Amino acid sequence: MHILVTGAAGMIGSKLTEGLGRDGELKGQRIDKLTLVDVVAPQRPAKVAEKIEAVAADLAASGAAAKAIADRPDVIFHLAGVVSGEAELDFNKGYRVNLDGTRALLEAIRATGDGYRPRLVYTSSIAVFGAPFPDLIPDDFHLTPLTSYGTQKAIGEALLADYTRRGFCDGVGIRLPSVVVRPGKPNKAASGFFSGIIREPLAGLEAVLPVSETVVHTHASPRAAVGFLIHAAGLARDALGPRINLSMPGVSCTVGDQIASLRRIAGDRVAARIRRAEDPLVARIVEGWPQRIEARRARELGFKAENSFDEIVRIHIDEDRSGTFIK
C-alpha cells in the first residue's frame, strides 16, 4: 500500500502522517511507502519502518502533480490548501492553490490512465455553506459559500464528483467542521478564537473572545479529523453512492458551552483567563458561518466525532500538552 499525503506539513497533515506511521497499515494493508508533499518539506514521522519520501512542491506548478503521483499511490489524502483568511486576503493565491492545485492533481490522475484509479480523499469544509441557514443544516443543503475559500472548496467537490463519475478516480470529499483545539500559536483566522479560548488559558495565557457567548458552531478535534480521513479512505464505493461529498459530524455547541467545559476540566482560574472584547468585524463574519450540521449520512456511514466539548478539551490536553496545563 502506497499513500500520498498533500499538505502533509499542515496541522492535520502532520497528525495524519504520525497516525499512519504509528498504525503501519491502512484498510488492513501494510503501508509500504508514504509520500509526503507540501510547499515546505514535511517532517518525517517518528517510529516508521516503511519507505518515506518527503517532497517540497506546489501542486499548481507545471508538472508537480504528475511527479507527486508518478509512483501511483493507492490512496491520496489531498489536504493541501490555503486557509480561509488567507484565501480572502489573497484572491490569486487562494484560487491558485485551492482550485488550480486540486484540478492539477485530478488532471494528473486522469492523464495516468491505464486503469489507475486511486482512492482520493479530499478535505472540504463546512465553509461551502453560507447563511441564511435552517436550525440544522441537512446533508442536501445547497452550497452558497460566502467566502472565496468556501467557493474554492465547493468547486473542488464538484470536480471530484465529476472525475469520480467519469471513472478517473475514486473520490470521497469530507466537509470538516471547525477543527478545535488547534495546537500552536494563535493565527489570524477569524475562527482562531474557537481554539484560542481553550488553548491559551490552559497555557497560562490570556485569550480574547471577540464574539458573544451565544454563538453556536460545530467542532471536532484534530484526532476526530484524522479519524474521518482514515475512515473515508476505507469506505466502500457502493456504500457511498453517487453523492460522494459528505458533511462530517461534530459537537454543536455555544461558545458559552465551550467555556463551561474548560471550567469543568481546568477550573475557574483557567477559565478566568478569557477576556471578553467584542469585535464587530469578527462577529459579522462568524454570523455567516454554519452553526449546527446534521451529518446524518456521515454518521450512518460510520464517521465518528466526539460526543461532548469536554472530550475535545481533554484530547487537546492529552495530545498537545502531555496531559498537563497551567493551573
Next chain:
Amino acid sequence: MHILVTGAAGMIGSKLTEGLGRDGELKGQRIDKLTLVDVVAPQRPAKVAEKIEAVAADLAASGAAAKAIADRPDVIFHLAGVVSGEAELDFNKGYRVNLDGTRALLEAIRATGDGYRPRLVYTSSIAVFGAPFPDLIPDDFHLTPLTSYGTQKAIGEALLADYTRRGFCDGVGIRLPSVVVRPGKPNKAASGFFSGIIREPLAGLEAVLPVSETVVHTHASPRAAVGFLIHAAGLARDALGPRINLSMPGVSCTVGDQIASLRRIAGDRVAARIRRAEDPLVARIVEGWPQRIEARRARELGFKAENSFDEIVRIHIDEDRSGTFIK
C-alpha cells in the same frame, strides 16, 4: 449602452442579438454598440442602426477575453459554451470552453479594475441538478450534477457568485430549462427529441421518440429564454440579494402532454409522424434529469415563461416557420 454577447452565433445568442437589434435599447437606454463574439464569426442582425462588431474568438485562448471586454461593455451576456452531449464526449473541450472560458472572462473583468463592474448575465442550466429529486425542485435544492456539462455550469455559478461578492462584477446566473422548440436540424443531444417530436412532424418529417410518454420535463421557448436574459440584465441588485443564481420558470409537462399540444394545434396527421422507438440509453440519461422546477424566486422577480406547451408550439410555428406547417 455597450453590450457584449458571447456565444452570439448560437441559437439563443442569435435570437437575443436579433431582439436587441430590433429593440434598439436595453434597460431603457439606447444601445450604442453591440459586440458579438463566438468561435465562428457571428451574423450581424438585420435592422440595426448602432455600431456592431462581430468577432471570432475563443475566450479560453490567451488574451481573447481581455480583448473582448477592452471597450468596457456595460452589460455582458455570456452564452458561449459547449453543449451537454459534446461536453460529455469531449472532456477536455467541455472544461476548456465551459470552465476555462468563463473563468477567463471573469478574470479579464477583474483585471480591468478601475471601478469597472459590468452586469454579467450568465446562462447556466437546470443540468446543475441531478437525481434523485423531490416532486418539485425548490430554489435551494443542492447541486449534484450528473454530467460534466452540469458540473461546469455549477462551477461557473460558484465563480460568478464569488466574483460578484468580491465586487469584481455584477453577476446574475440564470438556469435555463430545456429550450424547446429548437429550430434547425436534429442534433445529437440526448434531449434533442423534446424539440424533434414537434419540429419534424410540423416540417412533414418523421420524428423518433426514444422515451416513454410519461417522461416529465420543464420547457421554455427560445423567445422566453431571450426574455429571461433581457430581464436578468435589468434586475436591480438589491432585489436579487446574495444568492444570484436563479432557476428559471418553464412549462412542466409530460411528453404525452407535448404530443397532445401538437395534435390540438396541427391535427392528427401531423402528430402521427411521431414514431415510438424506445432507446434504453437515452431513457436512462433522461431519468437523471430534473423534472419539475419550482422557480419561485425567479417568478417573484418577474421572470416569465409560457403558461402551456400549446404556447410553445405556436411560438415555434410563428417564429421559425413563418406561421405555417406541413399538414
